[in-house]
Amino acid sequence: GQQLNQSPQSMFIQEGEDVSMNCTSSSIFNTWLWYKQDPGEGPVLLIALYKAGELTSNGRLTAQFGITRKDSFLNISASIPSDVGIYFCAGQMNRDDKIIFGKGTRLHILP
């Protein structure tokens, strides 16, 4: 079945640093999604990408839909304490289809 490989598994950074994480797939997707999950909560959508090569920003977050449709990355600039959490990449073939999630990247910010 479809699998998403997300890396790194975890990151420890200093406040103010930039963060980069990525996701690769064994098959193509038509939509790439990036979610953040805080403890005790469900995933919250950060950025949705619908077109190969698309680069989209949401505040300090920037994500790109890889040209092969098999990968995506998420960058966070100038990290702040509230960025702590688990970031999931996810793929979807078509609107209304199931969402396939990666295993997540845990972001920790050192005091």
Add this chain to the structure above:
Amino acid sequence: ETGVTQSPTHLIKTRGQQVTLRCSSQSGHNTVSWYQQALGQGPQFIFQYYREEENGRGNFPPRFSGLQFPNYSSELNVNALELDDSALYLCASSLAGRDGYTFGSGTRLTVV
């Protein structure tokens, strides 16, 4: 508009028992999906309901079943609980034909 609400928030069951989890979809949404999230993993798709019928299913055994009601709310039922069923169960709602799923905060199920 109200978001997706799930109940209960936490539940402890014994192996072999049955459990029902509930989900109220976001106002204006007509499709509900259920996901299982084991500790340290990403959510895994269980099934999706649209117009009160299952219209997509992941790799889960038949003892996982569901319902969708006319008001678009939904239930997830799990029979013959196993220890590995311990997980966070997430409900997500959407409007068919439109982008965007909204997830609830989940029900944490512990099977002992």
